[in-house]
Amino acid sequence: xxxxxxxxxxxxxxxxxxxxxxxxxxxxxxxxxxxxxxxxxxxxxxxxxxxxxxxxxxxxxxxxxxxxxxxxxxxxxxxxxxxxxxxxxxxxxxxxxxxxxxxxxxxxxxxxxxxx
Numbered sequence: 001x002x003x004x005x006x007x008x009x010x011x012x013x014x015x016x017x018x019x020x021x022x023x024x025x026x027x028x029x030x031x032x033x034x035x036x037x038x039x040x041x042x043x044x045x046x047x048x049x050x051x052x053x054x055x056x057x058x059x060x061x062x063x064x065x066x067x068x069x070x071x072x073x074x075x076x077x078x079x080x081x082x083x084x085x086x087x088x089x090x091x092x093x094x095x096x097x098x099x100x101x102x103x104x105x106x107x108x109x110x111x112x113x114x115x116x
Contacts, residue, residue, distance in 0.1 A: 008048065011041065011048060075091060
């Protein structure tokens with residue numbers, strides 16, 4: 001958790017566009033194609049500065065993944081019990097996971113076909 005906070009602090013202070021030492025997408029460097037995660041560092045930087053529309057513009061798949069990740073974090077922090085188990089069942093249900101896998105792959109093709 002401490003590493004995440006430190007990483008977010010560094011990301012808050014340094015715009016990934018302006019600094020060459022910030023990590024670059026290996027898939028994009030090797031193939032020239034944008035992977036489904038391309039733009040996440042820039043999106044996180046924009047979101048940390050309150051520019052949410054700009055963050056989404058860097059990677060539209062955030063509209064699907066952010067709610068899932070927030071519920072996942074909330075479920076992990078919940079005390080043990082029936083509600084935590086039920087939320088976990090929904091998060092890890094094969095249809096939920098299949099949905100995210102299919103949208104992940106679709107986003108890979110769509111963003112490269114339409115250069116998003």
